[in-house]
Amino acid sequence: MDFSYSEKVARLREKLTEFMETNVYPNEAVYVAQLKALTTKSRRWSSIPPIVEELKARAKEQGLWNLFLPDSDYGAGLTNLEYAPLCEIMGRSIIAPEIFNCNAPDTGNMEVLARYGSEEQKDRWLRPLLAGEIRSCFAMTEPDVASSDATNIRASIVRDGDEYIVNGRKWWSTGAGDPRCQFAIVMGCTNPEAPRHEQQSMILVPFDTPGVRVERMLSVFGYDHAPHGHGEIIFDHVRVPASHIIWGEGKGFAIAQGRLGPGRIHHCMRLLGAAERALELLCKRVQSRVAFGQPLAGQGVIQDWIAQSRMEIEQARLLTLKAAYMMDTVGNRAARTEIAMIKAVAPNVALRVIDRAIQAHGAAGVSDDYPLAAFWANARTLRIADGPDEVHLMQIARDELRKYREAP
The missing domain is CATH 2.40.110.10 (Butyryl-CoA Dehydrogenase, subunit A, domain 2)
Known part of the structure; x- marks a missing residue:
């Protein structure tokens, strides 16, 4: 397995990182302020913060659009493995996925329509979704x-x-x-x-x-x-x-399985991005705060948190990339065990890393001054969404047991 970046991915990764630095992170607070302003006008559920459409237009102009779709007729033509580092970058901000038209549930719905929809269905619903119009x-x-x-x-x-x-x-x-x-x-x-x-x-x-x-x-x-x-x-x-x-009557379960495979791994990719940003915030925080006569970074327990977080992120990333590689090479069905494993692993790793970052920030960590509380709530939800941990663990165990039942 080769997880190195192709020239195309390296170029997109550089552009995406720069876009995040110059457009997304600086406007996270703008988004929150605009949403609060809409709330005071009782338009919280009827209007969109204007900054969203502004950033979407900029992303589209720069070709950072529909990167998730492997079908080159509709998307960027990237494999799951190629998309992984890009999706991870988007996961570093709660508002980012929509800006690049790579947000759930639209991504899954677009994949369903691209794969199973009739031409009439594609014309009416897929194309406006691809354009970010609906x-x-x-x-x-x-x-x-x-x-x-x-x-x-x-x-x-x-x-x-x-x-x-x-x-x-x-x-x-x-x-x-x-x-x-x-x-x-x-x-x-x-x-x-x-x-x-x-x-x-x-x-x-x-x-x-x-x-x-x-x-x-x-x-x-x-x-x-x-x-x-x-x-x-x-x-x-x-x-x-x-x-x-x-597709036809009786195809719902098959469609669901086809839809949830990519959806699950996309969640995992984004969770890695959230965990990386949480670790980054943790490291910056502990070097700037002094307690008991020394920076928090000098405390052994803090160093342990940092080391554990780095190791866990790297392990989860490698498993995610392996699952993506298998989806590309042998198909979603053959990669189901790896998808189940990463869907159980990634949310729990993200939760541990984010929790440590919250702890290092003290009271600030549970406030809206930092993205950590929102990251934590999202990661905890993903231990349930797209199948709870227990269902995935059951699938992993059954697949493992099957190896030995089938052995001569």
């Missing part, structure tokens, strides 16, 4: 079932002539609060009598369709993530054309 959400998780097992999904998608009728309640549908959100990809049951992994389907539901109602927006450790957010959505006898089904 946003979307992914409605899979349900409050009434353990959605970590996708075959539990109970929302119904029933054929009625030239239409499908969608009924169900979804929650944690990221992007549902965004005023630019134009549609949801909804997973539901089309045939409860079919084989277990062929009961589900996915369908495109425009957000302005009668019967679609965002019941409430949910917070994550107190963060509402406005104006994007995570919604609980009611689909009440929602009628959409039959042409909105993706």
